[in-house]
Amino acid sequence: MTNDVPVTLSSLKADLRNLGVKAGSTLLVHSSLSSLGWVCGGAAAVILALEEILGDEGTLVMPTYTEDLSDPSTWRSPPVPESWWETIRKETPAFQSDLTPTRQMGVIPESFRKQNGTLRSSHPQVSFGARGRNAEIIVGDHSLDFPLGEGSPLARIYEIDGYVLLLGVTHLNNSSMHLAEYRADYPWKEVVKNGAPVLVDGERKWVEIEDINGWMYDFDKIGDEFNKGDGVIRGRVGKSDRVWLMRQRPLVDFAAGWMSRNRREKPAVGGKTTSSEIPS
DSSP states (O other): SSOOOOOOHHHHEEEEHHHHHOOEEEEEEEESSSGGOBBBBBBHHHHHHHHHOTTTTTTEEEOOOOOTSSSSGOOOOOOOOOHHHHHHHHHSSOOTTTTTTSSSSSSHHHHTTTSOOOOOOOSSSSSEEEEEEHHHHTTTTTSSSSSTTTHHHHHHHHHHHHHHEEOOOGGGOOOOHHHHHHHHHHHTTTTTEEEEEEEETTTEEEEEEEOOOOOTTTTHHHHHHTTTTSSSEEETTEEEEEEEEHHHHHHHHHHHHHHHHHHOOOOSSSSSSSSOOOOO
16 A cells, blocks of 8 residues: 555644644544554554644544443354353453453554543443543543433534544444434334443442444445535545545434434344444
8 A cells, every 4th residue: 555655644744634634623533544554653643643733722532442341142243152141241350441452443542542641431332532622521421321322422522513533434433423323213213231340439340231222334324425515524644535524513413314314114134333243
């Protein structure tokens, strides 16, 4: 992918500014380092480029999910033997924001969550990391139940009128689509239960979590429709031309309306968007 010059901190900053990333913004980033080509400095260069543009008044946010901290009975990709379930429930260490690594989120958010000054929300499955002016507002009070809905960092970003940057990934990775699911009205939405190990007054406990039976497999279709409008800025960062910048509010509003209109029959395939399918 990189056969002329390497991607650098300086070139990343230039590309991101040309795209429209501005100082003082609250920016939720979904990323793929490999999509950018060979980056001199790797994940650190990408994070620093974003932070230097956002400046002291801006806020950088990334998902730092740990969806393997969930009930093993719901795992599908791959499943584990039923004889293991109780052992996993009893022995999996409780979520700790400073210790528990992300799972299959990529090296950029995994590096970001360990950066000095990054705050991480307390949810054991779908935490977010944030650094900057609005970090405490965004991650400070993340609800255990319905964790990508109104008590989530996603809803706080919506209130702030923040932005979403898809950096080498598609809307399938766009976590703000989950907030739209909570706000959409479709007939097969229902409450489901899961579980996770957490610390309660310093003691490890397995707790029950309520959520909705979301579904991620139409996210790209919704995103393609949204991208046809004028609310998305398309550009190139590094070697990737799969880069989209958008305000989160119009995206969530559009997606919630689309789901309400089009999600009429329960899908025959696929699964819940959070925690029930643990990828291999």
